[in-house]
Amino acid sequence: xxxxxxxxxxxxxxxxxxxxxxxxxxxxxxxxxxxxxxxxxxxxxxxxxxxxxxxxxxxxxxxxxxxxxxxxxxxxxxxxxxxxxxxxxxxxxxxxxxxxxxxxxxxxxxxxxxxxxxxxxxxxxxxxxxxxxxxxxxxxxxxxxxxxxxxxxxxxxxxxxxxxxxxxxxxxxxxxxxxxxxxxxxxxx
Numbered sequence: 429x430x431x432x433x434x435x436x437x438x439x440x441x442x443x444x445x446x447x448x449x450x451x452x453x454x455x456x457x458x459x460x461x462x463x464x465x466x467x468x469x470x471x472x473x474x475x476x477x478x479x480x481x482x483x484x485x486x487x488x489x490x491x492x493x494x495x496x497x498x499x500x501x502x503x504x505x506x507x508x509x510x511x512x513x514x515x516x517x518x519x520x521x522x523x524x525x526x527x528x529x530x531x532x533x534x535x536x537x538x539x540x541x542x543x544x545x546x547x548x549x550x551x552x553x554x555x556x557x558x559x560x561x562x563x564x565x566x567x568x569x570x571x572x573x574x575x576x577x578x579x580x581x582x583x584x585x586x587x588x589x590x591x592x593x594x595x596x597x598x599x600x601x602x603x604x605x606x607x608x609x610x611x612x613x614x615x616x617x
Contacts (some may be wrong), residue, residue, distance in 0.1 A: 449530030
């Protein structure tokens with residue numbers, strides 16, 4: 429059983445704290461946001477959270493919300509229709525062994541192929557980050573008995589049109605080694 433405590437962004441698996449996908453990736457890429465003021469990161473995160481929530485609502489209801497992210501949702505809808513995206517589930521918590529847990533954005537299909545889709549609103553696209561993130565989610569989904577063939581980023585930056593970008597999965601054996609190295613580094617601190 430996985431429990432999520434939102435206030436502290438903590439995942440518990442059978443009562444034991446395990447790291448999140450995000451925490452692991454940030455330890456693998458420690459300088460990703462260096463030099464960016466905290467207030468800028470907070471504002472970007474709030475915008476991204478609102479886009480995620482609004483897409484989730486749109487996928488459930490079919491109604492485009494009338495709020496400050498309305499244009500992003502319209503771009504999402506256009507891209508989803510053009511790529512025959514269907515949504516099976518969204519914002520579900522998954523875990524891989526006792527190594528990590530996280531919440532994927534969208535599970536479904538793209539052009540009839542089982543896929544996982546992550547939504548990003550960042551000003552720059554980071555293929556390496558997404559490749560690690562979506563591979564970790566694929567591993568967790570497989571452990572839950574769900575196979576995905578493809579991974580995508582629904583890239584919806586604030587001041588650009590947006591697009592669907594296919595993301596390549598990482599070699600899982602190599603990724604597990606990297607995750608174990610991050611965990612080992614933490615236990616030595």
